[in-house]
Amino acid sequence: MDESDNEYTWTTTTTTLTRTCVDRTNTSASTVNCVLIEDTFVVSGSADKTIRKWDMATCGCVAVLEGHENVINRIICTGDFIFSSSYDRTARCWDFESGECLRVFRGHKRGVYPLIFVPSPDDEDQGEGDAQEDEERESNGDILVTGAADCTAIAWSFETAEPLMTFKEHAGAITCMALDPTGKILLTGATDFTVRSWDLKTGESLKVFEGHTSSVVCMTVRSRSVGLYTRCICIRLQCCGALAILRLHNSALFMFTLVIMHLYSSNNMIAKQTINKKKNSKRAATTLHNKVYRTITRHL
16 A cells, blocks of 8 residues: 555644555555544545545544545534545535445536535524524425536435535536634635525525635635625646645735745745744835745746
């Protein structure tokens, strides 16, 4: 088995390699596409069409979840369940403890990418007005939302694995999704360079956020005292894999932070020294950002 296909755990204080998770019974050499940590376990999804559950204490593989017919793209975990998406055009739900496949969500016409699990509103935590507003969602129970390369997102009933709503105004593959803090507005980012917001209950398209010049690959949603802010990352990669462009809207400082992080990963000692000397100066930060930008553009 190729060592590049193992899972590794590191200590963040010393950057020392502490564990290597490898299944010696698996003789295939396949890329690990996604990893998450739940309790004392690591869960990984691979190009070998399987999901593996690892015990962090022993680094042994304690379960292999099989059923997908193509590469695993994404995995999320709710504690009781693991959800996975795949190029086989399906999403699946697995029991975390037993590894049994409980449900298969079929309906997309191309590969499935991002996943969001939306639990049913809790009556005890809702006010009277909120409970009335969430009546339809309560009747549907828990919801799984999937985004796919067929330019659509689908909201599914967790109980029946049947589609409840289809969101279909994007002109490119949906690569990332997020919910607002209330859990009522769905945001989708796509390769059509846009982010769209939707009413999760009605499926109505609310807004289109335009301005990116390349695919939107990830985003975060932040709630402030006035309005809702979405921070998106638009990334173009060169053939060599070097990061070429980072563009964000509504967040110049966040862009600066991401650029610095990239230079840290490249061990750019000059940039590190400059940061240590000038990190408390707003003017110096602007100057440093310009230096960082020029450094990155030399890699283009």
